[in-house]
Amino acid sequence: MLTQRLKSARKSLKLTQEGLAKKVNTTKATISNYENGHSTPSNDMLSALADALNVSTDYLLGREEKKSPSWGDEAEFEAWVNDPTVNKFYKEFNESPEERKKALLAVWEILKTQGK
Known part of the structure; x- marks a missing residue:
């Protein structure tokens, strides 16, 4: 599988x-x-x-048929996907060189742990 x-x-x-x-x-x-x-x-x-x-x-692993990680609420996902800020970020991120993407993801990992 x-x-x-x-x-x-x-x-x-x-x-x-x-x-x-x-x-x-x-x-x-x-x-x-x-x-x-x-x-x-x-x-x-x-x-x-x-x-x-x-x-x-x-x-x-074949434990589920759905490809994408699940969102708890379909309305929440729709709101997120249609947010103009998210669309702008996605487009700019997608067009960035790999090294910038890696740097941004590294910063995100640090930010996620703050305040825990």
Whole structure:
């Protein structure tokens, strides 16, 4: 199940094995081994793959059919997706060079832990 879903999710994003490997900081050979069932990703790698492919780990493992991580409330998701600020951020983020994306994600990880 993992092998098929990993490959399908990667292809649906028009990513090559090399492109996915770069996103999760591994090699093309490792991704190929996962997709061909020659090896199994660690839990940390499985999470990284799910994040990179915008799917849940449960989807990759065949525990659920829904690709995307679930939102508790569909109305909440619609409001978020239609927010002009979110759309502007997404567009600018998507068009940014990889190093800027990585830097912003690192800052986000720090901000998430503040105030806990």
